[in-house]
Amino acid sequence: MTGPHGAIVTTPSFAEIEAELARVDMRGMPAFRFVVLRNITVEPVAAYLRYFAYRAGLNARVAFGAYDTILQDALGADILDAQADCILVHTALEQLSWRLARDFPALSKADVAAELERVDEFVGAVCAALRDRTKAMILWHGLVTPAYPSFGILDRQSEDGQPAVIGELNRSLRRRLRDAGDAFFVDTDACLARVGYGRFFDWRQWHLGKAPYAREALRELAFEDLKFVRARLGKNKKCIVLDCDNVLWGGVVGEDGLGGLRLGESHPGSAFRELQQELVSLSARGVLIALCSKNNPEDVWQVFREHPGMVLKEQHVAAARINWNDKASNLRDLARDLNLGLDSMVFVDDSDFEVNLVRRELPEVEVIHLPPERPSEYRLILASSGLFDTLAVSQEDRQRGAMYQAEAERKRLEDTATDLEGYLRSLEMVAEVGLADAAATPRIAQQTQRTNQFNLTTRRYGDAEIAHLAAHEASDVVYLRLRDRFGDSGIVAACVLRYREGGALVDTFLVSCRALSRGVEAVLLVEVLRLARRKGCARVMGEFYATPKNAQVGDFYLRHGFIEGDAAESQADRVFVFDLSGAIPAPPRWFATIASTIT
Amino acid sequence: MSETDRVVAVVSQVMGVPAEDVTPEASADTIAAWDSLRHMNLILALEEEFGISFDDEEIVELLTVGLIVETIQAKRRPA
Numbered sequence: 171m172t173g174p175h176g177a178i179v180t181t182p183s184f185a186e187i188e189a190e191l192a193r194v195d196m197r198g199m200p201a202f203r204f205v206v207l208r209n210i211t212v213e214p215v216a217a218y219l220r221y222f223a224y225r226a227g228l229n230a231r232v233a234f235g236a237y238d239t240i241l242q243d244a245l246g247a248d249i250l251d252a253q254a255d256c257i258l259v260h261t262a263l264e265q266l267s268w269r270l271a272r273d274f275p276a277l278s279k280a281d282v283a284a285e286l287e288r289v290d291e292f293v294g295a296v297c298a299a300l301r302d303r304t305k306a307m308i309l310w311h312g313l314v315t316p317a318y319p320s321f322g323i324l325d326r327q328s329e330d331g332q333p334a335v336i337g338e339l340n341r342s343l344r345r346r347l348r349d350a351g352d353a354f355f356v357d358t359d360a361c362l363a364r365v366g367y368g369r370f371f372d373w374r375q376w377h378l379g380k381a382p383y384a385r386e387a388l389r390e391l392a393f394e395d396l397k398f399v400r401a402r403l404g405k406n407k408k409c410i411v412l413d414c415d416n417v418l419w420g421g422v423v424g425e426d427g428l429g430g431l432r433l434g435e436s437h438p439g440s441a442f443r444e445l446q447q448e449l450v451s452l453s454a455r456g457v458l459i460a461l462c463s464k465n466n467p468e469d470v471w472q473v474f475r476e477h478p479g480m481v482l483k484e485q486h487v488a489a490a491r492i493n494w495n496d497k498a499s500n501l502r503d504l505a506r507d508l509n510l511g512l513d514s515m516v517f518v519d520d521s522d523f524e525v526n527l528v529r530r531e532l533p534e535v536e537v538i539h540l541p542p543e544r545p546s547e548y549r550l551i552l553a554s555s556g557l558f559d560t561l562a563v564s565q566e567d568r569q570r571g572a573m574y575q576a577e578a579e580r581k582r583l584e585d586t587a588t589d590l591e592g593y594l595r596s597l598e599m600v601a602e603v604g605l606a607d608a609a610a611t612p613r614i615a616q617q618t619q620r621t622n623q624f625n626l627t628t629r630r631y632g633d634a635e636i637a638h639l640a641a642h643e644a645s646d647v648v649y650l651r652l653r654d655r656f657g658d659s660g661i662v663a664a665c666v667l668r669y670r671e672g673g674a675l676v677d678t679f680l681v682s683c684r685a686l687s688r689g690v691e692a693v694l695l696v697e698v699l700r701l702a703r704r705k706g707c708a709r710v711m712g713e714f715y716a717t718p719k720n721a722q723v724g725d726f727y728l729r730h731g732f733i734e735g736d737a738a739e740s741q742a743d744r745v746f747v748f749d750l751s752g753a754i755p756a757p758p759r760w761f762a763t764i765a766s767t768i769t
Numbered sequence: 770m771s772e773t774d775r776v777v778a779v780v781s782q783v784m785g786v787p788a789e790d791v792t793p794e795a796s797a798d799t800i801a802a803w804d805s806l807r808h809m810n811l812i813l814a815l816e817e818e819f820g821i822s823f824d825d826e827e828i829v830e831l832l833t834v835g836l837i838v839e840t841i842q843a844k845r846r847p848a
Contacts, residue, residue, distance in 0.1 A: 183817055184813065184814065184817060185779075185782065185814060185817060185818070188782075211806075211809075213806055214809075214810065214813075374823075374825055374828055375809060375828075377825070378809070378828060378829065379805060379806075379809060381809065385813060385817075
């Protein structure tokens with residue numbers, strides 16, 4: 171978004187943002203409510219928050235707590251009584267502890283320790299008060315490390331200098347946030363580094379109205395905030411689709427040949443090598459890498475196999491469309507292959523023609539247009555896009571590329587199999603069903619945030635909420651792990667069950683898009699029904715909340731022995747009930763093993 | 770567009786009042802929406818529009834449209 175490549179990626183001015191916000195129609199978009207608590211003036215951030223939220227498909231409202239009343243607001247302000255989705259906290263150290271911020275040389279070690287403890291207790295009290303009243307995600311902006319510390323060059327020579335002490339404050343802030351659950355540390359220092367110290371602050375406004383941040387700073391901070399929001403709502407991008415010639419390497423393989431490509435450790439090939447390294451890092455975070463190139467496939471794969479400068483390897487590539495078809499059709503095919511929505515994909519190309527075609531044909535695909543005259547900035551453009559951030563990286567993420575390779579092998583087997591059941595049997599699938607424990611909680615929370623297609627209710631939960639549901643006696647969280655002869659897919663399905671009035675309500679039921687069409691949903695549902703019966707329930711209620719993505723599961727409960735009920739009394743679009751006095755269906759026959767520890 | 774017209778456009782946009790109301794005499798006293806927060810927005814919007822930076826004293830004194838135009842003209846005149 172910003173950074174040294176600002177000459178190329180231009181962001182609109184404040185006036186342009188306000189004009190665009192006034193012009194666009196956001197009524198069809200889901201509402202999202204920010205509440206800002208602060209000990210400084212940050213009001214102009216509202217326009218940036220609404221703008222970046224709008225770009226993420228959200229109709230955001232922004233409410234502000236009163237000036238410098240963070241704890242009072244957390245304890246009792248009306249703005250928190252309405253449904254808040256995200257609490258933003260902005261604190262200037264000058265307002266929290268003038269002595270640490272500006273009078274540091276006068277402090278003894280004991281004074282410093284006392285100030286650290288006082289600020290930490292304040293943060294703890296605010297976090298506890300907020301968690302008492304709201305389940306909203308909390309984003310607390312970290313305290314800025316001084317650019318001109320109080321002892322000058324000496325400060326950095328010791329572990330008790332001012333920057334180190336402020337680092338300790340930020341560490342204790344992170345601990346408090348971790349304890350609060352679904353609360354995150356926003357790196358103000360990183361935002362400052364991108365904008366630059368001289369442009370981040372407006373000292374006139376600091377003195378006039380305790381408004382330290384210049385608009386550029388507020389824009390960068392709001393952009394950073396939205397990375398968390400997108401990740402929390404499952405709106406982060408899951409797949410990056412790359413052109414090859416003049417993107418992965420300099421030159422055109424079909425014309426320049428393997429030896430004529432620019433790719434390696436020195437100029438001009440080093441820019442492409444750095445981009446590839448960035449892609450490998452994205453892959454390790456769980457982002458799928460796909461290729462979409464107009465080329466002869468054998469030419470491209472020869473580069474992957476034989477060019478010594480390639481950092482990106484075939485094993486990182488989850489899917490590829492290397493042919494002479496138009497790229498919009500290829501992107502649709504890739505989305506189908508990978509079981510992803512087009513709005514989860516980012517298309518990267520250097521060609522005006524391809525970029526414009528995809529923008530016109532597939533507006534839901536995010537497009538990054540790399541400027542062919544500046545390969546030196548390719549890596550940074552990708553790194554600063556902010557499109558792929560997640561709130562956690564699970565074991566499943568790290569292995570995602572390998573999982574898709576295994577999936578490709580399954581597909582090959584499927585093509586040779588004559589009947590579906592025979593194929594499924596040949597996978598030798600082992601399903602393991604259990605109650606969520608501490609190890610499984612982050613992955614389950616992540617699935618509730620990410621899964622869009624096979625998701626009956628699309629309720630998004632954070633780690634803390636899943637842990638709470640798992641620990642509480644009125645609810646259970648059940649997961650299903652899957653492995654087969656091609657590999658371990660990890661946790662691929664999950665269910666949240668709430669017990670009430672002699673029945674059980676299926677609050678959440680979802681299956682990862684990596685594990686569709688194999689019957690894991692039937693295995694999980696059977697186990698859940700058995701669990702409900704064991705708990706003494708007379709019936710199980712299922713709900714369906716329709717979204718643009720989940721039409722395929724509208725009839726899920728009907729296909730599994732539920733009877734449709736009257737949804738008039740419910741907020742759900744459809745409701746279903748399963749009478750546990752009857753027989754529970756048998757699980758699919760084609761699983762080699764179903765190991766359940768819940769019934 | 771003259772400097773005056775550009776100032777009027779910015780004031781009108783930031784304060785949310787019709788351009789006709791933004792006379793040279795218009796001020797924080799005559800425009801009800803002109804509170805301290807909007808004043809800050811106005812200063813920043815003018816700086817963005819004209820690519821200039823106001824000094825400490827100026828940002829608190831620029832409370833009439835006429836004074837704003839004069840100050841901007843003085844700042845933009847080659848020394």
